[in-house]
Structures are given as C-alpha cells and as structure tokens.
Amino acid sequence: MGQWIEVCAAGDIDAEDVMRFDHGGQTFAIYRSPDDEFYATDGLCTHEKVHLADGLVMDNIIECPKHNGRFDYRNGAAMGAPACVNLKTYPVKVEAGKVLIDTGA
Amino acid sequence: MTEASMVIVGGGKAGARAAVAFRENSWKGPVTLISDEALAPYDRPPLSKAAIMEEAEPQPVYLLDEGMMASLEVNFLRGVAATAIDRNAKTLSLADGKNISYDRLLIATGAEPRRLSQAGAERALLLRDLADSAKIRSEFISGKSVAIIGGGFIGLELAASAAKRGCHVTVIEAQPRVLMRGVPPDIAARIAARHAEADVAILTSASIAEIGSDRILLSDGREVPADIVIAGIGAAPRIKLAEEAGLALDNGIACNTYLQTSDSYIFAVGDCCSFPHPVFGNERLRLEAWRNASDQAIVAVENMLGGQKPYEAVPWFWTDQYELNLQIAGLPQQGVSIVQRVPKEGALILCHLDAEGRLVGASGIGQGNSIARDIRLLEMLIGKKAAPDPALLADPAFQLKSLLKP
Ligand SMILES: Cc1cc2nc3c(=O)[nH]c(=O)nc-3n(C[C@H](O)[C@H](O)[C@H](O)COP(=O)(O)OP(=O)(O)OC[C@H]3O[C@@H](n4cnc5c(N)ncnc54)[C@H](O)[C@@H]3O)c2cc1C
Ligand code: FES
Numbered sequence: 275m276g277q278w279i280e281v282c283a284a285g286d287i288d289a290e291d292v293m294r295f296d297h298g299g300q301t302f303a304i305y306r307s308p309d310d311e312f313y314a315t316d317g318l319c320t321h322e323k324v325h326l327a328d329g330l331v332m333d334n335i336i337e338c339p340k341h342n343g344r345f346d347y348r349n350g351a352a353m354g355a356p357a358c359v360n361l362k363t364y365p366v367k368v369e370a371g372k373v374l375i376d377t378g379a
Numbered sequence: 380m381t382e383a384s385m386v387i388v389g390g391g392k393a394g395a396r397a398a399v400a401f402r403e404n405s406w407k408g409p410v411t412l413i414s415d416e417a418l419a420p421y422d423r424p425p426l427s428k429a430a431i432m433e434e435a436e437p438q439p440v441y442l443l444d445e446g447m448m449a450s451l452e453v454n455f456l457r458g459v460a461a462t463a464i465d466r467n468a469k470t471l472s473l474a475d476g477k478n479i480s481y482d483r484l485l486i487a488t489g490a491e492p493r494r495l496s497q498a499g500a501e502r503a504l505l506l507r508d509l510a511d512s513a514k515i516r517s518e519f520i521s522g523k524s525v526a527i528i529g530g531g532f533i534g535l536e537l538a539a540s541a542a543k544r545g546c547h548v549t550v551i552e553a554q555p556r557v558l559m560r561g562v563p564p565d566i567a568a569r570i571a572a573r574h575a576e577a578d579v580a581i582l583t584s585a586s587i588a589e590i591g592s593d594r595i596l597l598s599d600g601r602e603v604p605a606d607i608v609i610a611g612i613g614a615a616p617r618i619k620l621a622e623e624a625g626l627a628l629d630n631g632i633a634c635n636t637y638l639q640t641s642d643s644y645i646f647a648v649g650d651c652c653s654f655p656h657p658v659f660g661n662e663r664l665r666l667e668a669w670r671n672a673s674d675q676a677i678v679a680v681e682n683m684l685g686g687q688k689p690y691e692a693v694p695w696f697w698t699d700q701y702e703l704n705l706q707i708a709g710l711p712q713q714g715v716s717i718v719q720r721v722p723k724e725g726a727l728i729l730c731h732l733d734a735e736g737r738l739v740g741a742s743g744i745g746q747g748n749s750i751a752r753d754i755r756l757l758e759m760l761i762g763k764k765a766a767p768d769p770a771l772l773a774d775p776a777f778q779l780k781s782l783l784k785p
Contacts, residue, residue: 290780328748330755330780339751342670355399 278367278374284312287373292336292347294327298379302364303327305347307334312366313347314375320352320359382408385683386471386479388461388620389487390414392423392669393649395442396676397485398453404684410453411479413471415460416508419444424669426512427533428699431519431540439509464624466642483644483683486621486632487676490614490650490667495528499590503610506533518607521545526595526605530557530581532698534611535570538579539700548579549603551595555584561696563711563729566744573701614667616651629653631665636689638679646683648675657691658762659710659739668696693762695754702746708758711740718769723749730757736766756780 279297287293287306294317295302301317303326315336319326324340331337336347343357350361365376385401387394390412401410414420421439430437448455456473463472470480492505504515515537519525525541527534530552541548550557558567571581586598595603616631627633627641631653638646638654649672653665674692681688697706714731721727726745733739741757743750756779760767763783771777 288778324748328751330752337755339748339755342755354403355396 276376276378278376281314281373281375284368284371284373287312290331290333292327292329292331294325295375297375297377300377300379301325302375302377303336303347304366304373304375305331305336307348311348312368312373314364314366315345315347315350315361319343319357320361321356326361383482384409384411384480385483385485386411386413386481387485387487388413388471389489389617389649389651390416390420390455390457391487391489391649391672392420392442393487393489393672393676394485395420396673397487397648397680398443398448399451400677400680401684402451404680406680406684408482410451411456412448412453413456413459413461413473413479415458415474417458418509419448419455419457421509422669423507426509427506427536428540430509430512431516431537432543437512437516461620464620464645466624466645469644481644483646485676485679485683486640486645486647486651487649487672488617488620488651490616492533492610493613493615495587495590495610495612497587497590499592499608500610502590502592503528503608505610506537507614515607515609519544519546523547523606524604525549525607525609526551526603527609527611528587528595529611529613530554530583531560531611531613532558532696534609535574536698536700537609537611538574539577542574542577542579546607547604549605550574550579550581551585551587551597551603552581552583553586557581557583561707561710561712562705563717563731563742565729566705566727566742569727569744570700570703570705573703577701614650616653616665618651621647621651629663633663636661636691637682637687638675638690639682646679648672648679654690656694657689658693658764659713662710662713664694664710666694666696668694670695691762693758695758703744704747704750705742705744706750706754707740707742708754709738709740709761711742713739718772720753720772720775722753722775726750728753728757730767730769730772732766732769736769738765738767738772753779756783759783 290308303317305313319338328339341356344353350363420442460474470478525546527550588598589596621632632647634654650667655661678690711731718730726749728743731740
C-alpha cells in the first residue's frame, strides 16, 4: 500500500467523464461513472500510449481517442482489438469532497 | 464433401481484420488468408509518417503476426498472388499453380497508387507498401530537394515528413487548393499555413509539362528543383481479379449493403470496393480509410456466415501532419451550411448541415487529440441522422454527449 494522493475536488469531474492527472512522473486517468463512483487507471492507452483522458466515456467504458480501442475503466479490461492489453487500475476514494488515489508508490 | 472453407484474398488491414472476425464469430472451419506481400499483415498509415520521420530504422507495425495466426488457426499463404476465380467451380487459382476451393470468398485487394503519364514519370516514386516507404526514407537526405506531385493526404504527409528530415520541399497541386476532395477550405487553409511555416512551398493550379533529371518543368514555364520526385495523385482500386471473373464493377468492386458482390458467394471489403450508404441516401461510396477497412471486414464476415447486417458505419478519416491532427467524419460535401465550434484554443471544428438541418459531416483540426472526442460524438450524431440546434453545436461549453441521450 502506498500513500493516498489528492487529485481534485469531487465536483471537478462531471458524471460519465474523465480527467487526466499527472503525478510523480506518471500519468493517470480518473473517471466518474454515471452512478457517481470514482475510478482510476493508467493514463495511457495500452495500444499506442495515447492519453485516454482525451477519449470518450460511455457508461463504464472509456474509448481511446486514437483508434477507438475500448476498456472497462472499473477493472481495466480491454474489450477487443485494437485494445488487447488490460489497463492497470488504482484504488480511489472520496473523502471530505476530495478525490484521492493510491498510486502504489 | 469437404468442409466449408472461408478464403480471403489480400492481407492488408481489411483481410487481417476479417481473419480475426471469423474466429470472433465462432467459425470453426478453415480460414485461408492469401497475400502477395512477403510480410504478415502490417499497418500502412505509419508508412508516410513515423516510418519516414523516426531516427531508428522503421519496423513494420504488424496487425497479425505469426503467433496470432497460429493461435487463430489461420492458414496464411504469403508472397503469392491470387490470379483467377472460377465462380462455377468455386475455386481460386494462385500464381504458384495451386488451386484453392472456397465456400465463401472475401476480396480485400486494396488499392494501388496511380501513375503519372508525363515524360520522365518513371522517376517518380510511389508509396503503398513497406518497401516503398523504406526507399523514400533512404532518399530523404537533409539538404536534398523533394518535389511532391499531388496535394492530397499522402502527398502532404510526405511533405511534412520530408521537411522534418531537412529536405527542401515543393508540393505541386493541379487544383486551386490542397485537399480539394472532401476537406472544407477553412481546414485545408490551416494545413497549408502550417506547411508554409515549415518552409514547404505549395504551388497550386500548377500542371506538369515534363519531369527532368533534377527538376520539374511546369506548363507555365516555372521550374521546381527535384532531386527526388514523388507522385501522390491518388489510388485506384485493385479490381483485376474481380473484373476478369466478371463481377459487377462501379468505381471498384460493386457491393450491396451487405458487402456482397454480384456473386452471392463472393464479398468485398476495404479500399477495393464500393457500396451504397444508407445514412447518406444510399449514395455509392468507395472509401480509402483505415477504420472503414476494419469495420467493413467485421460486417462482411458476419454476412458470409449467414448474417443479414447492412454496413452503415459513418465514414471517418484522420491524417497527422506536424503536431496537427485532422479528422473528417461523414460527408462534409453533402452539407449546405457550416456551424463553427472551437472546443479548445487553436482547434477548429466545422459541423456540416444539409438543407433540412441534418448533420451530415464534421471536420476538424487541432493539436494532438484535441478534437478527437467532439468529432467522435458528432460522428455518432451523424449516424443517428440528428438535426441538432446550431446554437448548441457552436457553444464550446455545451456537452455534445447530451444530444445522444434519449
Ligand atoms: C502511406 C499510407 C498512409 C495512410 N494513412 C492513413 C491515415 O492516416 N488515415 C486513414 O484513415 N487511412 C490511411 N491510409 C489508408 C489505409 O491504410 C487503407 O484504407 C487501408 O490500408 C485499406 O485496407 P485494405 O485491406 O482495403 O487494403 P490494403 O491495406 O492495401 O491491403 C490489400 C492487400 O492485398 C494484397 N493484394 C492485392 N491483390 C492481391 C492478389 N491478387 N492476391 C493476393 N494479394 C493481393 C496487397 O498487396 C495488399 O497487401 C493510408 C494508406 C497509405 C498507403
Ligand atoms: S492508441 Fe488506443 S486504441 Fe490505439
């Protein structure tokens, strides 16, 4: 277990949307699902290392902006070519209106 | 009675995607993929971009490698062309003398670059495969003059790549502006301005009289220095196989909405075929676009296995030049009015509406992936034949996604 790091205020991310978060030389994608849960994955697509935060969130899916590869951002599962390698996910919690992520570092 | 067999001719984007799709659809019988190239299927878009620009010697980006083909049990025949189809016997002849019988055949032979006809044309390099790209790369030596004939996507991508390698670049375009086909003037103007910034000279309304040994002579008497000459004047569908087999042609191999040719046992996909598009009044289109090749493969395979699925994916294309990304969705040329949307500073999106206010196209340009999300949403709205309020489209704070919700 690493440390909890503050990302932003919960209200900074809309429901069914994604935000980029850079920390400690790493980049992450932070999601807020339509049912108001928060999730975090690696920030770059496993296909060609494109920032997923430029992509489109639909329900529980993040679609990569480059070749439309799709992942379930709740567990990082790649949904099929060209997205074939799963995304790493990270624990997220909301405390006192702040979104916190455990990068494992 | 032998087991039913699925045969694919052409190991490019469409053929490779089809091979995978047969297994995704739980087809257990034989799948044969035939390619006249020596390599396993690889991606073409990098050939004019990263493969030319990167310092390291380019490696093919494989779409399907040996390992994947083995695990999918795809019978891959490389370096051998299919030469004839016997539609009565349902067999395919190969250049090495073998015959292969098929139950269903998929033609995915792609397109090939058009050649110039002027004197000296044999000196012009063409770009379609990996070897072409490697040859062009080896010629792009800093300080050399490069003349690119044709201001379309391939020509302009190569111009940007040549400039990056330190060449002196001139683009010679016959039309009054670059990207005349399918790209609105405002977006083309941004691309042209970016080339000017990189000292790439673009000559428009220019026609070629002669290609000399170190220069090109234009009809108006101007001379363009040309250590290297490249022709990027479009591509023609590879139809020879289909034509000789008597399949119907119409700007490529003519397919119906199920991507079936005039022979119900033969389907065609990708750059080689044309098809009616239900979202655009069944206008017959032939697309030379990466995503279309793979989307068509998925639909055609379903139909080859007995499905009845019309192909209705909205056309989509991108090009990368310098730090700019340009994308086109739908058919902007069907629009009669344009609504501008500026999602981020420096980015520009045009929404193209027809006379009834229906969204028929979206085009955009911006740095990196700055326009990707909005273009994707507009593409979905085009597919739904939506007629959104122009004021909402123009408002960058307005979330296009909400228009898709019931
Ligand atoms: C340099 C370059 C850059 C591109 N950049 C972009 C881009 O940025 N964005 C975009 O959307 N699209 C781009 N494209 C277009 C995209 O690559 C094509 O739309 C796509 O490759 C089409 O796939 P296909 O399978 O139909 O044809 P192809 O990829 O051309 O594959 C056809 C294959 O069939 C083989 N073949 C032909 N005849 C026979 C035969 N008789 N027997 C056996 N094999 C045969 C060919 O050798 C080839 O390997 C680019 C294309 C090129 C060439
Ligand atoms: S980079 Fe994400 S799907 Fe290709």
